[in-house]
Amino acid sequence: MFLYKAGQFLDNNLNYLNFTKAMSIAALEALKSNPSPNPKVGAALFDKNMKLKNKSHHLKKGKDHAEIDLITKSNIQDTDYLYITLEPCFHDDTSPSCAKELLKTDIKNIIIGDIDSDPRTYGKSVDYLKSNKINVSIENGVNDFLNPYYKNSNNTKELTYIGKIGISNNNIIFNNDSDEKYITNQISLDLTHLLRATCDAVLVGKNTFLIDDPKLNIRNKELDNSTNKPLKVIWWGSSIPSTTKNKYSDYTFIETSSLKQLEKILLNLGCRTVLVEGGKFVHEKFLRNSKYSLFYEFKSDFDIPNGLNIGDFYKTKLSSSFKNIDQITLKDNVLSIYNNK
Numbered sequence: 312m313f314l315y316k317a318g319q320f321l322d323n324n325l326n327y328l329n330f331t332k333a334m335s336i337a338a339l340e341a342l343k344s345n346p347s348p349n350p351k352v353g354a355a356l357f358d359k360n361m362k363l364k365n366k367s368h369h370l371k372k373g374k375d376h377a378e379i380d381l382i383t384k385s386n387i388q389d390t391d392y393l394y395i396t397l398e399p400c401f402h403d404d405t406s407p408s409c410a411k412e413l414l415k416t417d418i419k420n421i422i423i424g425d426i427d428s429d430p431r432t433y434g435k436s437v438d439y440l441k442s443n444k445i446n447v448s449i450e451n452g453v454n455d456f457l458n459p460y461y462k463n464s465n466n467t468k469e470l471t472y473i474g475k476i477g478i479s480n481n482n483i484i485f486n487n488d489s490d491e492k493y494i495t496n497q498i499s500l501d502l503t504h505l506l507r508a509t510c511d512a513v514l515v516g517k518n519t520f521l522i523d524d525p526k527l528n529i530r531n532k533e534l535d536n537s538t539n540k541p542l543k544v545i546w547w548g549s550s551i552p553s554t555t556k557n558k559y560s561d562y563t564f565i566e567t568s569s570l571k572q573l574e575k576i577l578l579n580l581g582c583r584t585v586l587v588e589g590g591k592f593v594h595e596k597f598l599r600n601s602k603y604s605l606f607y608e609f610k611s612d613f614d615i616p617n618g619l620n621i622g623d624f625y626k627t628k629l630s631s632s633f634k635n636i637d638q639i640t641l642k643d644n645v646l647s648i649y650n651n652k
């Protein structure tokens with residue numbers, strides 16, 4: 312099976328996460344909506360020269376799956392390559408079986424992002440398509456990135472938390488001597504925005520909100536007009552002045568000092584995955600309570616002489632309770648990805 316690797320398409324920083332270029336186009340497409348309770352799924356169709364013909368995503372539950380939408384609007388040839396971020400569904404539910412619908416087309420080459428852990432599909436579509444002479448290959452890890460909660464989705468009472476931090480070479484997370492609030496480079500920032508797009512909410516603590524005035528939105532040209540808008544959550548340990556609430560009406564302020572209570576409120580808001588961006592106190596609280604499934608540390612290559620150091624607790628906890636599963640060079644930054652051991 313021919314897998315497209317590099318060079319032909321516009322830069323899309325998902326390539327840094329080891330996605331092939333073609334799959335990163337399907338993945339970015341998936342991030343254009345949040346079809347909760349369904350997972351985010353994207354599809355992209357390429358001709359025999361790997362020229363993009365069409366792309367699609369699952370807009371919302373009850374609407375066509377990405378594959379069906381793509382089939383409907385495309386003239387599929389047997390020399391085409393179809394990239395889908397998740398194994399096509401095997402079962403007929405509110406929409407038809409995508410695997411069976413794909414078999415009615417001329418497609419012969421399908422590349423999927425992950426096997427669907429939903430027991431109604433779980434490998435059945437791959438077997439079915441292969442037994443009907445379709446070439447199917449798998450690029451592992453794509454759905455895991457797009458839908459971090461997914462493998463945990465049988466447990467609706469538990470949230471999936473992802474931690475993220477931007478940090479200097481000497482472990483500073485806030486620079487006292489500069490008005491420039493970003494410590495990391497543009498690729499790290501772009502990936503942060505894509506990470507936000509994989510989550511239902513982005514959360515920071517009160518001090519971060521007051522000091523940084525963060526927008527907490529998704530800033531990415533492809534996703535600008537998308538319907539995917541994670542909640543912007545500010546965790547406030549005490550009661551919030553009503554002037555603040557009124558001024559920032561598109562933010563969700565959660566007033567509680569209890570992590571348990573915070574979690575209950577996030578679940579009631581329909582969240583499945585929450586990206587926690589800090590600051591220091593919030594990260595320590597989540598780390599102490601073993602809440603993170605994944606942690607993304609974006610590190611710059613320079614020291615900051617004066618500022619807020621993330622401290623020993625963070626470093627000790629990350630090295631003792633997490634496994635470093637990936638280390639990716641992003642020009643002059645390094646992204647270290649950790650998962651909970």
Ligand SMILES: NC(=O)c1ccc[n+]([C@@H]2O[C@H](COP(=O)([O-])OP(=O)(O)OC[C@H]3O[C@@H](n4cnc5c(N)ncnc54)[C@H](OP(=O)(O)O)[C@@H]3O)[C@@H](O)[C@H]2O)c1
Binds near residue numbers: 485
């Ligand atoms: N580089 C990065 O990636 C990054 C990301 C985010 C933030 N930051 C930096 O981190 C700094 C803020 O971190 P932070 O640790 O001060 O605050 P924080 O984690 O943003 O917020 C602390 C929250 O915890 C509550 N809290 C309860 N007990 C606390 C205690 N003993 N100490 C502190 N907060 C307590 C506070 O609410 P109440 O006061 O209402 O109880 C507040 O909601 C800022 O300088 C920001 O720029 C850096």
